[in-house]
């Protein structure tokens with residue numbers, strides 16, 4: 001356990017009060033300066049992990065450290081180092097937009113004058129300056145999202161934790177936020193981004209951890225993670241749906257998706273001809289054939305076990321095509 | 325206190341919160357105290373005999389001040405904490421380097437400021453009807469401060485335990501208000517039957533009311549040192565318990 005890790009989590013186990021086991025012994029480390037992507041479908045345990053890091057959730061076993069400080073014992077230290085952009089809006093309804101920033105900075109121990117200056121700068125940067133005396137409830141969804149980010153930056157934390165910051169955000173703002181996160185990272189801030197969009201993690205992150213049902217199923221540099229899964233994938237679209245994979249197809253590692261109309265497998269010597277022969281033997285008609293480089297999605301499918309029951313989850317993890 | 329700036333900010337936020345709803349927090353008790361003093365003290369009280377050598381009106385005023393002090397500090401802490409749990413902005417505070425002691429103290433001081441302002445308002449209203457010199461201002465301050473902090477702690481506990489708005493009003497209606505009314509705000513021990521004497525003596529509010537009454541008019545039904553001790557034990561126990569619950573994150577952290 002080295003202390004220059006921005007975040008280190010060891011053997012973390014978390015049960016909710018209803019005895020639901022949300023984190024089943026997870027361990028990983030995030031280095032300083034990294035753009036880390038924590039990827040997983042809804043309900044995987046991403047927010048739970050973040051809440052433990054930031055003091056919003058208790059845990060049962062394990063150790064969680066931020067720059068070497070224990071989040072339970074040295075909570076005052078660790079909290080100074082983290083800025084959290086939560087998944088849900090949680091603004092103080094008694095305060096105006098500018099006051100939300102000034103008070104939050106105050107709680108972090110920053111003198112009022114400094115808070116005032118920083119709040120102005122952040123409000124300008126996020127295009128909220130004109131609205132500074134308003135009630136936050138009158139802001140649009142995208143503006144509230146920006147206010148969340150401004151609030152998380154008021155104490156200039158070394159680590160910025162973003163819990164699904166682009167969920168429900170329109171395309172234009174999403175791209176602007178992505179650029180903004182990249183800039184923050186380039187200026188040395190460690191970023192911990194939670195997302196259920198595979199593409200978002202692929203575009204932004206240098207290292208990716210994949211969490212699935214409370215377990216870390218993959219953790220690596222993004223490019224390695226994709227390379228591990230190897231070069232090329234073949235995607236075969238069928239005219240008629242196939243109810244179940246034949247034994248032969250299963251042996252070749254083929255997976256079946258999208259209402260039984262898509263076969264997918266990793267290209268390897270002998271596999272492609274074998275699969276083609278089997279498709280022919282089964283009398284299936286091919287509508288389209290695609291060979292492409294492996295993507296994070298392929299990795300994801302391979303790691304989490306692509307099953308029909310999982311397909312709904314997977315669809316929700318793709319950014320809608322029309323958004324792009 | 326390691327995060328003074330943070331602590332001051334949270335106290336400021338607590339004060340701003342009740343001031344921003346002044347018409348719901350400070351004004352109503354001051355107005356209704358006028359009604360109480362006018363009807364009970366001034367009108368009906370005139371036909372009552374003197375209590376412990378003072379007029380019923382004079383006897384009543386410290387009791388009313390204590391009643392509004394308790395309601396103000398309890399109400400402030402319970403609703404502030406409950407609403408911030410309910411709307412989740414408690415998270416704005418939980419993620420900061422404020423210690424749990426600082427968080428609890430800031431909430432209590434918010435309650436203290438509100439209840440002292442209210443008490444001051446009630447006192448000013450009482451001056452319309454009767455004037456008397458304050459018997460001992462230090463004793464008055466002692467009871468105002470520690471009763472406020474104690475009942476703000478009760479408010480925090482209720483704000484933590486409640487899962488719905490309704491629960492808060494149930495605590496108020498079925499626990500806090502009966503204790504206040506049986507706590508000797510309106511009656512002296514001499515005025516009531518034996519069974520009510522026993523009930524009254526078992527009620528911590530009785531010692532708070534009498535402590536303040538002693539400080540204001542020099543009259544009490546209970547030993548002043550006993551009153552002071554009850555208030556201190558009441559405050560320190562509940563305060564320590566609140567800090568403990570914040571520390572373990574009871575109903576604050578999932």
Ligand SMILES: Nc1ncnc2c1ncn2[C@@H]1O[C@H](COP(=O)(O)OP(=O)(O)O)[C@@H](O)[C@H]1O
Pocket residue numbers: 016017018020022040041042043044045046047048049578
């Ligand atoms: N307060 C809670 N009580 C019980 N179960 C919870 C609670 N919060 C979350 N969970 C469950 O824990 C799992 C992980 O949730 P979460 O960390 O929010 O997932 P994610 O952020 O990855 O979508 C889910 O199955 C969710 O239903």
Ligand SMILES: [Mg+2]
Pocket residue numbers: 043046047048087163164
């Ligand atoms: Mg989540």
